Amino acid sequence: NAGVMQNPRHLVRRRGQEARLRCSPMKGHSHVYWYRQLPEEGLKFMVYLQKENIIDESGMPKERFSAEFPKEGPSILRIQQVVRGDSAAYFCASSPIRELETQYFGPGTRLLVL
């Protein structure tokens, strides 16, 4: 049973470009979470999605960031017009429907903005 998969593992962007981060949850999981880890800090919750629905986006920056989890395909975290402060590790997690609080994490995408 494959775990949570994220790609790319490393992403380099120049300021002003767009970054698209992908997350495929564990098989059978329909709940996805995104977290961000800034340098020297712990992970911070960004958004919680179910298929085709955003349930809680209270941790998402108000501008330039968006997330989706379509009916088919992976969840996408999209960052438009990236700035240097967006450089961080972005982790995706998934959980089964009956155990929302038990989250299984992917290996993360390390975004570097030049």
Place this chain on the structure above:
Amino acid sequence: GDSVTQMEGPVTLSEEAFLTINCTYTATGYPSLFWYVQYPGEGLQLLLKATKADDKGSNKGFEATYRKETTSFHLEKGSVQVSDSAVYFCAPGGGGGSNYKLTFGKGTLLTVNP
């Protein structure tokens, strides 16, 4: 959880030494409590959890007890191994209907020397 304070690292121990990593938190209500571990180059893995007061979570020789009175969830292991070298994160859930919203500490780097 609203916030979590975790013992600052790094922690360096010899093999077979006793390990304690302190964790205290503030939260609304009575959240579930988690310890995650991150091995070098990998994503976070759930190590153990406790869902109510006085519960003891355990896994791989690690233990932590949910202490409601002191809002603490300290991680212990009686005899560490070199393979336990990793970063450990304490993470309370959001409590109530938001237990999926994990709040992570900054992590404690543990290095175990042979």
